[in-house]
Amino acid sequence: MEKIGMQLPNHFIIGAASSAWQTEGWSGKKDFQDSYLDLWYKNHREVWHNGYGPTIATDFYNRYKEDIQFMKEIGLTHYRTSINWSRFLVDYEHAVVDEEYANYIENVIDELLKNGIEPMICLEHYEIPGVLFEKYGGWGSKHVVDLFVKYAEKVFERYAHKVKWWFTFNEPIVIQTRVYLDAVRWPYEQNTKKWMQWNFNKTLANAKVVQLFHQSYTSQHRESKIGVILNPEVVYPRSSAPHDIEAAKMYDLFFNRMFLDPMIKGEYPNELFDLMQKHDCSFEYNDEELQIIKENKVDFVGINLYMPKRVKARTTAWNPNTPFHPEFYYEHFELPGRKMNPYRGWEIYPKIMYDFAIRIKEEYGNIEWIVTENGMGVENEHRFKDKNGVIQDDYRIEFISEHLKWLLRGIEEGSNCKGYMLWAFTDNVSPMNAFKNRYGLVEIDLDDDRNRRMKKSAYWYKNLIQTRQFEANNDHFYK
Secondary structure: OOEEEEEOOOOOEEEEEOOOOOOOOOOOOOOOOOEHHHHHHHHOHHHOHHHOOOOOOOOHHHHHHHHHHHHHHHOOOEEEEEOOHHHHEEEOOOOEEOHHHHHHHHHHHHHHHHOOOEEEEEEEOOOOEHHHHHHHOHHHOHHHHHHHHHHHHHHHHHHOOOOOEEEEEEOOOHHHHHHHHOOOOOOOOOOHHHHHHHHHHHHHHHHHHHHHHHHHOOOOOOOOEEEEEEOOOEEEEOOOOHHHHHHHHHHHHHHHHHHHHHHHHOOOOHHHHHHHHHOOOOOOOOHHHHHHHHHOOOOEEEEEOOOEEEEEOOOOOOOOOOOOOHHHHOEEOOOOOOOEEOOOOEEOOOOHHHHHHHHHHHHOOOOOEEEEEOOOOEEOHHHHEOOOOOEOOHHHHHHHHHHHHHHHHHHHOOOOEEEEEEEOOEOOOEOOOEOOEEOOOEEEEOOOOOEEEEOHHHHHHHHHHHHOEEEEEOOHHHO
16 A cells, blocks of 8 residues: 655654553562552452463563663653552551652652653552452542542652653543443442442542642642543444434443543533433532532543444343443444454554544543553564564554554644553553553563563654654545
């Protein structure tokens, strides 16, 4: 296929991402500092691919200097990760800091800055302390909301003068959707009302932390900003028929607007309250809490985009004996002939970048945003090693190129997107899949003491950062 040359805008960020729990390992972790993910792994290890989990992960805790040198070699200017809440404190009720872990975080931040890399820090990437999950029901508790604010305050006190980019949550909808809505992750409890309460309490926690940051730190650090990382799926109806369009609208309401609207606009959609009441799954709230959400919107938003979501109107009857699930209003639809990533089971449709870019411009005040995750997970990548042991991941290069192409089109049409962060910098552990699907620019070789090797995509990414140019397919969609 004919190629076209693409040019990145000036000051457009090209970076990479990962998280604390997916990289650090358990070195230095106290016995009582399990996160929710650690508890899940301990209670149901057999569902994690080949038994790998967060115990060693990529051993970033001990090898961060080595990894940051790889970042420097590639030319990354920004790196996004998280602070592990469960490890940052030794007393969650009174927010007493674990000095050993806090010093490690400071060392990582300093090492990044020393090498010309801006840290972008998230306060919670599924790392809620396990004791708060077991004692209070996790994010179902308003008390946990207050404890999160105390934790955030301790983090800001330590690092706000060094870190300019902050996020409250990564994908705040995910854990409760897997646990309480779909019941496919430990502890496997289908409870739609709990799902709704977690959704609300995380939104409230986000607003309270934004309020804290703006009141105490924005005036001191004028270049700093605080946002949230969401994972809305660009949803497409099967057809242009009203019933399919309505199905897509309902999916969008429950899974996308649930967080986009209150965190960016400061208000929930009115129809959501009507539907919660109709299906007896309303979250508990009061007017004061809604006011806090209204007055404390994010400065910018990170968006994780991987695949489209396609739905159709229901064609089968809903079982009235089961608890309410948003699938009451839709069914999943598989587009015939779609391009697939067969390893992850996800459709590849790069136009999601453009469609979301235009949506955020037209529906969300053209708020500043960043693609905080996009990437391609592939199984058994060692098959693609050349004689020098370098993985020839041309499929990843094409994936990035095509998504960047569509993102740039959205920017050309006025969308306020400031950057693109690849998931991930290195291969790392994912929930359940562990190291099954590899996403990294840098290989983690489990058979060779977790040694690191740059893949072909890492050299391509380096050239992209240096030249600000790349080539993409000149397909008919782009004309």
